[in-house]
Amino acid sequence: METLKNEIIRLKKEKNAVILAHYYQMDEIQEIADIRGDSLALAIEASKLDAEIIVFCGVKFMAETAKVVSPNKKVLIPVIDATCPLADTADKESVLNKKKELGDVAVVSYVNTNVDVKTVSDICCTSANAVNVVKSLKEKRILFVPDRNLGDYVAGEVKDKEIILWNGACPVHEAYDIEQLYDLKNKYPDAAVAVHPESPRAIREAADFIGSTSGIINFVGNSSSKRFIIGTEEGILFELKRNNPDKEFYIIGSRSVCTNMKKITLNDLYLSLKEERFEIKLDKKTIEEAKKPIERMISIKRNQ
Ligand code: SF4
CATH class of the missing domain: 3.40.50.10800 (NadA-like)
Incomplete structure (x- = not known):
């Protein structure tokens, strides 16, 4: 394992790469990461880095967010099928249909959405700033996508707005x-x-x-x-x-594991750096459209 770690450190320097890891990653990945954090912290850090390569140890929507805020950098995710079942409960078309059905609503999408949903959102939020994001909006009706528990929590904290919940939930917390x-x-x-x-x-x-x-x-x-x-x-x-x-x-429950977050091993991280795989590629239009709600979100402070 030490050789693998040394190789990762060597490749990282050689390629001017930075390793970002979410707090739900395996211990050995968090240990070797340059920056550990939650979704909001990592999104902000990604936008400030001057590295040429960002290796994102997390799930796919997080790496996509890093690409949107850092379009000129190469963003890699070591395991391409590390996805989020919560994010997969919503897609662009179904959000647009719901918005049409509801009429005058602002779409607030949790950062745990795939990039196509962000392109049709008014603003994004994370669990760290969701309450402040909703409070910051002038609209009184909010379509909150996709986590119904986070949306319910926000509704309890922001009484003067109607929060319409998407029917998604994180299987880990929902359990x-x-x-x-x-x-x-x-x-x-x-x-x-x-x-x-x-x-x-x-x-x-x-x-x-x-x-x-x-x-x-x-x-x-x-x-x-x-x-x-x-x-x-x-x-x-x-x-x-x-x-x-x-x-x-x-x-709670003695164990609580996101199997997608645990897909990335040290060997995957090593191969990702060595072979520069798997690169997140997004077209210019998607980046431009998704950037607006993400940047709007970054300007709002944390709830706590
Ligand atoms: S913990 Fe839940 S929300 Fe986070 S990546 Fe895993 S499934 Fe998605």
Whole structure:
């Protein structure tokens, strides 16, 4: 494994490449990455980098977003079928049809959408800034695509707007059962509960904190609690344990894994750098159209 890691570091320097990794990636990928972060942080970082190659260790919509904000760079994803089942619940045509049916609405698309949906969105958002994004709009009716749990969370925080939900959900967060959370709360009554807004409402209502992966990481770092029940993909434990070696963490349901996020191995990363595969290619029109809602999103600050 050490040889592989050394080769990745060597190739990275030789090719002026930067490795970005989402917090849900496997530990060894996060370890070797130049930048770790949530979708919003990585999108912002990608737009600022002066590297020639960005290797995006995440799922495809994230690499597409990096390409849109950095069209002159070569953007690679080490495994081409690392896709997001939540993103795949919406496509451009079905969003346009829904918009036509609803009439006067603003389309807010979670960054977890494929690039074609972004091209027909008024603004994008991430779980870190969704509430502020919706508040920033003058429109009173919002079509929120595609995560119904995040949209429901936003609706609870922004009472003066009508939020129309798309019927999509993240299979990882959707799987949380309130009984699993109660079991952990009974076992560790002193633990603070921090969950992602993609979690179902019952889980969110029983939490002490609701936020994006970065939000959860900050919450844990600033909390005086010693134990935490966490409601998001278990890759977040890498950063949580690294920053808080004296704290204990329990994931709802004991395991929570996004199989797509875990598809990228060190060997895939090595091959991606070596052979410059798999390149994200988008046409000029798609980039121009998708750039507007993404840039509009980047200008809005985080909820927390
Ligand atoms: S955790 Fe859920 S939303 Fe994130 S990539 Fe996996 S399936 Fe998609």
